[in-house]
Amino acid sequence: MSSCTTATTSFPTKVPHIHSWKNDVFPKNQLLGTLSLSSKKNSHLGFTVKTSSQTNFLSAMDEDCKLEVSSSDIPDGYSKELEIAVRAVHMACLLCQRVQDNLLSESSEHVHSKEDNSPVTIADWSVQAIVSWVLSEAYGSENVSIVAEEDVEALSKASAVGLLEAVVRTVNECLADAPRFGLKGPGTDLDAKAVLEAISRCSLAGATGSKFWVLDPVDGTLGFVRGDQYAIALALIEDGEPVLGVLGCPNYPMKKEWLSYQNGYRRILSRLTSHTSESLDKGSVLYARKGGGRAWMQPLMCRENNFVWPNSAREIRASSIDNPALATFCEPVEKANSSHSFTAGLAHSVGLRNQPLRVYSMVKYAAIARGDAEIFMKFARAGYKEKIWDHAAGVLIIEEAGGVVTDAGGRPLDFSKGEYLEGLDRVTSTFATRHINPKNHGVEKTKKEGSGGARNNGNDNGDEPFGGFFGPGGGFNIPGLGGAYGGGFGGPKGGYAKGGVIRPSVVCKDKGPCLGKKLRCPAKCFKSYSRAGKGYGYGGGSGGCTMDCKKKCVAYC
Numbered sequence: 001m002s003s004c005t006t007a008t009t010s011f012p013t014k015v016p017h018i019h020s021w022k023n024d025v026f027p028k029n030q031l032l033g034t035l036s037l038s039s040k041k042n043s044h045l046g047f048t049v050k051t052s053s054q055t056n057f058l059s060a061m062d063e064d065c066k067l068e069v070s071s072s073d074i075p076d077g078y079s080k081e082l083e084i085a086v087r088a089v090h091m092a093c094l095l096c097q098r099v100q101d102n103l104l105s106e107s108s109e110h111v112h113s114k115e116d117n118s119p120v121t122i123a124d125w126s127v128q129a130i131v132s133w134v135l136s137e138a139y140g141s142e143n144v145s146i147v148a149e150e151d152v153e154a155l156s157k158a159s160a161v162g163l164l165e166a167v168v169r170t171v172n173e174c175l176a177d178a179p180r181f182g183l184k185g186p187g188t189d190l191d192a193k194a195v196l197e198a199i200s201r202c203s204l205a206g207a208t209g210s211k212f213w214v215l216d217p218v219d220g221t222l223g224f225v226r227g228d229q230y231a232i233a234l235a236l237i238e239d240g241e242p243v244l245g246v247l248g249c250p251n252y253p254m255k256k257e258w259l260s261y262q263n264g265y266r267r268i269l270s271r272l273t274s275h276t277s278e279s280l281d282k283g284s285v286l287y288a289r290k291g292g293g294r295a296w297m298q299p300l301m302c303r304e305n306n307f308v309w310p311n312s313a314r315e316i317r318a319s320s321i322d323n324p325a326l327a328t329f330c331e332p333v334e335k336a337n338s339s340h341s342f343t344a345g346l347a348h349s350v351g352l353r354n355q356p357l358r359v360y361s362m363v364k365y366a367a368i369a370r371g372d373a374e375i376f377m378k379f380a381r382a383g384y385k386e387k388i389w390d391h392a393a394g395v396l397i398i399e400e401a402g403g404v405v406t407d408a409g410g411r412p413l414d415f416s417k418g419e420y421l422e423g424l425d426r427v428t429s430t431f432a433t434r435h436i437n438p439k440n441h442g443v444e445k446t447k448k449e450g451s452g453g454a455r456n457n458g459n460d461n462g463d464e465p466f467g468g469f470f471g472p473g474g475g476f477n478i479p480g481l482g483g484a485y486g487g488g489f490g491g492p493k494g495g496y497a498k499g500g501v502i503r504p505s506v507v508c509k510d511k512g513p514c515l516g517k518k519l520r521c522p523a524k525c526f527k528s529y530s531r532a533g534k535g536y537g538y539g540g541g542s543g544g545c546t547m548d549c550k551k552k553c554v555a556y557c
């Protein structure tokens, strides 16, 4: 039986420098907590498509690989869908690990540029092909609707013959391993036409149906090609809401402590140690189903082993930290994807003191779902439209783990409008719990805690609506921002407060002459800003404005 080895080919590209997850972006003083929430085990959404091909497909599974979790642990709906999705994502993780190893070890040229200049690799297409193929085999292609990030345009060009061959080889080598994951393989190799068909079966048009899968085959492709974090994200949407989410995080180990080591170092160490479920190079797969109020994490499979459900699954909970000063917020590594200077100002204003955790991809959602961080803020440039596949799986897992995901206005993300999160108020905000909502500079207690129904803004729980950063209900009370809410900045209509210029301001919290004084960056100097004084250590940017809360109590260019 072959393993998911990577096919090689050559294409002009450049692989950027390696950017690894370093100690300095993952502070050691974070606290882990467990939140005790009443889990909602009702599942009124259950559907199970049982086609003859699904029955055959599942009966082809190894006896050992059948679901072993007790029935009381699982809500009724989606158990088969979840099982297949988790297995497919595990298989995809192995494929990606091999491709990433090759990319790094061979100074390989497997990275291709899309029209928008974002990178795409053979892993993106290959994962999309295998997930599409597996789901289609399970349910029959006519019964499955998949929306995914990649199309076949670049792959179908005459000049891309070698690229296509590499993808076909990678797909077949991986599908040959399907039985190890308890999945039925194709028997004979798929040809190029079948692979292209599997990829293109994932059409964007499906995003408007009442039930469809959504896949980001390699989320955080930049992290992937840099040997860093990335995720494989698969979700099932029904009636505009994610009902099942699986996040494969091949470089996010089961044990948080191992994050301090660079990925390459962990891989070397793991080769020197025995392969157990606690092996150092183990990535993780997180998953949840709507309504259970529970979320899970499994280690990636040892390379030689067979996947046996539940594969050492461990329940995860979001952090219970309720003090913003102890909380850590996540944000994208790439400044182009989210304004670091803006989030730094925001974070300071609401009392967040830890260094931000900057990490590629939906691993940010994973970090919060498992209690490694508390807040995720993404503030994309004006005009950027968030895609559903960049959020769906993470949102559901966070919610089932006890967290909350909203836009800046405190509204849940809307997955019912097609490929994009339409109407999204530019900030995506994710909180580990409702308690961590730093509304009014502190802790907000809601009437009642819940988990499974969180994305409904608590309406079916009798909870209060969840105030977002700037949203209805007071927002963060950020001087200069919260105050400008009515004027447009961060408000439901989006846009900046004054003439398109961000003018962050803070009320100094340092003991001394500046305590309580409000400083505001002069509009003329603002591009990004850094700060001086205690508690102003991170962020920085290019220093368009400096706030001195220690001695002079002024903000200057």
Ligand SMILES: Nc1ncnc2c1ncn2[C@@H]1O[C@H](COP(=O)(O)O)[C@@H](OP(=O)(O)O)[C@H]1O
Binding pocket: 118, 149, 216, 218, 219, 220, 221, 222, 331, 332, 333, 334, 336, 337, 338, 359, 360, 361, 362, 380, 381, 384, 387, 390
């Ligand atoms: N200008 C931009 N602003 C915000 N998000 C962007 C962006 N360009 C790309 N993205 C999205 O951000 C994702 C990466 O997230 P992050 O920056 O958190 O690592 C990308 O996923 P892909 O890598 O799958 O294309 C892409 O969908």
Ligand SMILES: [Mg+2]
Binding pocket: 216, 218, 219, 220, 389, 390
């Ligand atoms: Mg993505």
